[in-house]
Amino acid sequence: MTRAARRAVSAAVTLALVSVVVFALASTLPGGDEEDENDRPLPPDYLAAVRAQFHLDEPWHLRYARWIGDLSHGDLGVSLREKRPVSSILRERLPVSLALNAAALCAIVLLAVPLGIAGAWRPASRPDRLLALGTTALYAVPVFWAALLLQWVFAVRLGWLPLFGFAGETLVDRAAHLILPVACLTYGGLAYVSRFVRTAIVEGTTGEGGRVARARGVGPLRFLLVHGLRQAAIPLLTLAGFLIPRLVGGSLLIEEIFGVPGLGSLMFQSVLARDLPVVLALTLLSGTVTLVAMTGADVLAAWVDPRSRRVT
Amino acid sequence: MSRDASVLRAGALLCVIVILAAIGAPWLPLDPNRVDLGSVLEAPSRAHWMGTDGLGRDVLSRLAHGARVSLGVGVGTAAIALLIGLPLGALAGYRGGWWDAIVSRAIEAVLCFPALLLALALLSVAPGWLSHLPETARLALALGLVAWTPTARYLRAEFRRLKSSEAVLAARAAGAGGWRIALRHLLPQGIAPVLVTLAFGAAAASLAEASLSFIGIGVAPPTASWGQMLGEATRHMERAWWLALFPGAALFVTVYGFNRLAEGLRDWLDPRPVLR
Numbered sequence: 001m002t003r004a005a006r007r008a009v010s011a012a013v014t015l016a017l018v019s020v021v022v023f024a025l026a027s028t029l030p031g032g033d034e035e036d037e038n039d040r041p042l043p044p045d046y047l048a049a050v051r052a053q054f055h056l057d058e059p060w061h062l063r064y065a066r067w068i069g070d071l072s073h074g075d076l077g078v079s080l081r082e083k084r085p086v087s088s089i090l091r092e093r094l095p096v097s098l099a100l101n102a103a104a105l106c107a108i109v110l111l112a113v114p115l116g117i118a119g120a121w122r123p124a125s126r127p128d129r130l131l132a133l134g135t136t137a138l139y140a141v142p143v144f145w146a147a148l149l150l151q152w153v154f155a156v157r158l159g160w161l162p163l164f165g166f167a168g169e170t171l172v173d174r175a176a177h178l179i180l181p182v183a184c185l186t187y188g189g190l191a192y193v194s195r196f197v198r199t200a201i202v203e204g205t206t207g208e209g210g211r212v213a214r215a216r217g218v219g220p221l222r223f224l225l226v227h228g229l230r231q232a233a234i235p236l237l238t239l240a241g242f243l244i245p246r247l248v249g250g251s252l253l254i255e256e257i258f259g260v261p262g263l264g265s266l267m268f269q270s271v272l273a274r275d276l277p278v279v280l281a282l283t284l285l286s287g288t289v290t291l292v293a294m295t296g297a298d299v300l301a302a303w304v305d306p307r308s309r310r311v312t
Numbered sequence: 313m314s315r316d317a318s319v320l321r322a323g324a325l326l327c328v329i330v331i332l333a334a335i336g337a338p339w340l341p342l343d344p345n346r347v348d349l350g351s352v353l354e355a356p357s358r359a360h361w362m363g364t365d366g367l368g369r370d371v372l373s374r375l376a377h378g379a380r381v382s383l384g385v386g387v388g389t390a391a392i393a394l395l396i397g398l399p400l401g402a403l404a405g406y407r408g409g410w411w412d413a414i415v416s417r418a419i420e421a422v423l424c425f426p427a428l429l430l431a432l433a434l435l436s437v438a439p440g441w442l443s444h445l446p447e448t449a450r451l452a453l454a455l456g457l458v459a460w461t462p463t464a465r466y467l468r469a470e471f472r473r474l475k476s477s478e479a480v481l482a483a484r485a486a487g488a489g490g491w492r493i494a495l496r497h498l499l500p501q502g503i504a505p506v507l508v509t510l511a512f513g514a515a516a517a518s519l520a521e522a523s524l525s526f527i528g529i530g531v532a533p534p535t536a537s538w539g540q541m542l543g544e545a546t547r548h549m550e551r552a553w554w555l556a557l558f559p560g561a562a563l564f565v566t567v568y569g570f571n572r573l574a575e576g577l578r579d580w581l582d583p584r585p586v587l588r
Binding site: 010011013014015017018021022025026028136137139140141142143144145148149151152156252253256267268271272279282283286287290291294 | 413417420421423424425426428429430432433515519522523526527529539542545546549550553556559560563564567568571572575
């Protein structure tokens with residue numbers, strides 16, 4: 001228990017460190033929007049009022065202290081760009097990103113696990129090599145290029161799917177808007193995950209324990225799934241630790257290209273507009289998810305595997 | 313099982329093709345930045361093998377010059393990742409204790425850091441001393457500052473594993489000091505996985521450069537970059553397929569080549585047959 005507590009404290013320290021650097025770095029960027037929508041300069045007294053409201057004339061370490069103080073009350077501040085609370089913006093955007101990335105993760109797992117098992121069926125055979133070749137080739141296809149080609153084929157040429165956006169009255173319409181972005185987020189992950197599953201199973205089935213099970217007369221499919229996958233549990237947990245953070249931050253380019261109003265496009269627009277409160281909130285959110293997933297995977301792996309429990 | 317270098321050779325071949333394009337770019341007959349409004353959006357022909365873009369510039373010339381940016385950023389980022397990751401990983405793995413704790417926290421901090429903000433800070437509003445550097449170097453710096461974590465992680469693990477090996481014990485018994493053990497005994501044995509991550513890292517950096525240039529905060533026009541060419545291609549999607557096809561294919565060949573090189577290195581350095 002103390003070990004988990006220590007990890008939690010160190011995670012909090014890490015996040016505090018990151019937020020200081022983000023704050024300092026963002027403060028060195030010259031001020032953002034001093035023009036209105038038509039690029040005309042805003043009146044100076046209005047600018048002065050905004051500066052005073054957001055304390056923009058104070059040095060950054062004072063503003064950081066203020067931000068930490070607000071944060072301790074659960075207040076994430078007000079967006080400079082949208083002039084409304086960051087928390088309400090996040091509440092709008094989070095479900096969109098979660099839906100998009102969860103769909104992509106499900107697609108990756110549903111496709112990659114069978115592919116990995118198929119590859120492990122006869123290691124180094126022709127189908128295994130072809131699978132590896134195909135998925136690694138897909139992995140190297142730049143995602144924005146794929147997005148462009150898919151948009152061109154399915155939206156411009158064939159007209160089957162919407163080109164852009166996330167609106168939609170009906171459920172079918174919404175799902176149609178999701179298909180191309182999800183496809184773009186899925187294909188690149190196939191190589192990594194299927195290779196991971198395959199290697200884990202092969203290592204699990206070729207060892208001493210595998211030979212014993214085979215000698216006892218365990219059938220091939222049962223052998224592969226029960227013995228192989230059980231051995232694969234720990235690497236798969238590590239993999240989950242890497243994949244789960246993608247739920248909130250893994251789709252910046254795709255959200256921008258397809259006009260999906262999620263957290264990725266929010267991050268992009270906020271960084272460009274130097275909207276510091278939003279950038280900080282997003283950093284905290286994705287950082288927390290990253291650290292929790294990594295730590296959680298470690299702790300679970302230790303719990304599943306008695307060997308690593310003894311070591312630490 | 314003999315060592316199989318076929319994947320390594322294939323990856324090296326693809327990389328060599330891209331390197332040759334980058335080296336040969338200045339000798340191409342057409343200027344990559346020459347605007348010719350008389351021949352806008354021309355399909356591939358004998359005069360322009362890969363067609364022309366929205367300003368009448370030759371796509372082939374721009375493609376070859378883009379290879380310099382892509383390779384420069386890829387290799388530069390890998391070099392910076394090595395420069396930062398090697399000492400930190402070695403320190404954490406060899407010394408352990410507080411050093412290990414500090415480096416591990418630093419790695420976690422970098423994983424949580426919004427890389428986009430760093431790229432923007434170093435590219436658009438670079439501090440004085442940075443603005444003298446060419447754009448490619450600044451991009452490599454921005455990417456390298458967040459790309460060193462795999463190098464450090466792998467080297468740390470290798471050093472931890474090897475530190476208690478019998479070879480190191482023998483060296484210590486023979487009176488070798490800490491530096492000598494680290495440089496002469498641990499580094500040569502532990503460098504293999506680092507080389508593999510560097511090749512993967514170069515591929516990722518080329519891709520990241522293209523992504524940044526695609527969304528408009530990487531290489532500034534008129535410098536030719538594949539990502540930026542693809543960004544322009546979105547505006548002519550219905551009329552000019554060649555604008556999207558060739559830069560994307562070039563990027564694919566580069567990324568695929570570096571990745572195969574990395575995989576080939578891994579297979580070759582670690583010839584366990586089942587992993588292939």
